[in-house]
Amino acid sequence: MRPFDPAILRTLPQARRPLATLAAIGVAQGAATIGTAFALSSVVVAVVKGMPLGHPAAYLALLFVFRGTLALAGERVAAAAGTSVSGALREQLLSRWLAQTADERPDPATGVTLASQGAASVEPYVARYLPALVSAAVVPVLAVLVLVFVDWLSALVVVLTLPLLPLFAALIGATTRDATERRWGALADLSGHFLDVVRGLPTLVAYGRGDRQVKTIGEVSQAHRRTTMVTLRLAFLSSAALELLATICVAIVAVTVGLRLTHGSIDLGTGLVAILLAPEAYWPIRRVGAEFHSAADGAEALAAAIPMLDVVSTMPTTAGPGTLSARDLGYTYPGSTEPVIEGLDLTIAPGLTVLTGPSGCGKSTLLELLAGLRRPSAGSVTAPPTHLVTQRPFLTTASIRDNLVMGAGRAVPDDEIWATLRELELDGVVAAQRQGLDTPLGDDGRGLSAGQRARLVLARAGLGSADVVLLDEPTAHLDDDSAALVHSVIRRMARDRRVVAVTHRPELLALADQHVPLLTRSIPAGREVRA
Structure with missing residues (x-):
């Protein structure tokens, strides 16, 4: 985790303009604050000496209005910048992962945490911390330069004590970095475990193991709570330490000015300006320390996301109209030494x-290789556009119509949709819904049974325009009558397309034009299966 990584400006160009605007506003606020110190001291001197207050008071009021305007503009730009940058980060991550093979993508726990909590935590990093960092690099220098001309002795005190703040902030920040990394790891563990439990909840309940997961999730949640509390304690302690240090430094300036005012070696106006400017030299650094803790999660998320965005990857399948073939194809799972296909x-x-064969012989892996979702370890795949229907098909929370026409690449009329649903005997199920085709589905197709979801994604494949349809166990959740219906639809779909289906049902095998048996975990080199 770095306080500032310039790669964010390269990988997220949406951050450049708002960051430059926020930095300019921060510098302008610092300059306005310095001007306010002179205006306020002029008002006090005028009151003490009985001079007219018109011009100093008007000058002070104008500066207050200017600072208020800058503060309003800064809040608006910061809010818009945080939202746009976090949204752009999430969009780029998802786009990059969709363009990668399954082996190159992060594990689901890391991906979910980074795309949700991680992207959201970038908002305070961009909207608060980075502008404060720019102000801390510019405003103290301006304040010291002005102090040199106003009161060189106060400037000397500030110059000697000012480095103590970034030193203490760096020491505390190193501890915060370690605590944040532990918290981020605990959050990823919690997300991953919760995701696995939710996915396997029906199986756990069926075997009476659901209650045990309550205790496990509770333990992981407590670990996340403890690491979060450690981070919060560090944030409060560091803020208190920086406040105390800055207060002592300002007090030294005030004491030296007060002693010289007593001896008459400095006039009242100059002394007031020095006392008012001294805190402004320390304040930006204190603000950076405070904002760093709230932005630590964002910095950690960016440290994990930027390397993923820098990786350029494309799907391995080569487009070849009218051709679906593999040559000397081999595949080995990452971290394994035994090839699944060879x-x-x-x-x-x-x-x-x-495709038939025992479980674990590589049938589903072969479909993913043909679809381009995995990169071959050896050999090559040539395929036209494909439509893969997995054993866990993807369904969004959009309407039934949107789920059916997803990936169609064309405007599909309702008459064609209803005809396809009727062929799969889903028209009655959809018509019974309150909004028909416009009925939104729940998460992962909630509201439909497993068999209805299987037929729905088969209807989506039929409405698509892909030349190749890959089906992984299309009748796994269907009874015999529904399976026979689906088999007839698959047979009709194969009249004008290449349909490759993985199945254990002899009924579908009897309808096949070609049969590819995968009898072992690896296919001997040199063997050719030609349809």
């Missing part, structure tokens, strides 16, 4: 091709 030569012609 030396496979495969050519598939139009029609229905059925």
